[in-house]
Amino acid sequence: MLLRDVRDDDLRIFFEQERDPIANLLAAYPARDLEAFMLHWRKKASGDTPCFIKTIMFDGCLAGSIECWANDGKWLLGYWIGREFWGKGIATAALREFLTYVKMRPLHAHVPSHNKASLRVLEKCGFTVSGQGSIFSEVHGHDVEEIHFTYHSEKSEFPAPKFFQEI
Numbered sequence: 001m002l003l004r005d006v007r008d009d010d011l012r013i014f015f016e017q018e019r020d021p022i023a024n025l026l027a028a029y030p031a032r033d034l035e036a037f038m039l040h041w042r043k044k045a046s047g048d049t050p051c052f053i054k055t056i057m058f059d060g061c062l063a064g065s066i067e068c069w070a071n072d073g074k075w076l077l078g079y080w081i082g083r084e085f086w087g088k089g090i091a092t093a094a095l096r097e098f099l100t101y102v103k104m105r106p107l108h109a110h111v112p113s114h115n116k117a118s119l120r121v122l123e124k125c126g127f128t129v130s131g132q133g134s135i136f137s138e139v140h141g142h143d144v145e146e147i148h149f150t151y152h153s154e155k156s157e158f159p160a161p162k163f164f165q166e167i
């Protein structure tokens, strides 16, 4: 597993990975059409929302992506692995490495309580539960419970960069 900077031709694969209905249910995150997907990426590239994102490579293949972005004064974490790569420890390895790149603390993650794999990934990487809530899920058509996680570390004295983006 290795993390590298995102290239333009990664976007088509991210788009396909995000359109997996099983993954959409797990993440409670809806698939977007190509136009909405590209608009989202152009916004990231514009720098309007500070973000830091890496492509996850496994055995020479693009396995997924991992990112954090600023939202309402908090740094939020997200990751997405293509289904054919699930269960190989890739998200765990990617997150461990990502935490050595990004210095922003604390990092926050909101995970649907039914997404046991993601809960486990965060737990293995040292995130702790900081709360819970519920949010309407377009994919499920009803509210889903989510668990809020936070990651603090010895690096917490590092200030968030003014603008920190690599895509």
Ligand SMILES: CC(C)(COP(=O)(O)OP(=O)(O)OC[C@H]1O[C@@H](n2cnc3c(N)ncnc32)[C@H](O)[C@@H]1OP(=O)(O)O)[C@@H](O)C(=O)NCCC(=O)NCCS
Residues within 6 Å of the ligand: 023, 024, 026, 027, 078, 079, 080, 081, 082, 085, 086, 087, 088, 089, 090, 091, 092, 093, 110, 111, 112, 115, 116, 117, 118, 120, 121
């Ligand atoms: C969630 C996701 C990132 C996990 O990726 P992954 O590479 O398969 O995760 P890993 O292999 O590193 O670790 C998964 C862990 O969850 C465990 N796990 C998987 N399914 C589980 C289940 N149903 N119940 C309990 N544990 C489960 C695995 O056993 C493993 O733990 P272990 O190492 O202690 O055995 C991946 O399924 C994904 O991208 N899903 C779609 C997008 C998504 O949900 N993103 C996160 C949004 S919060």
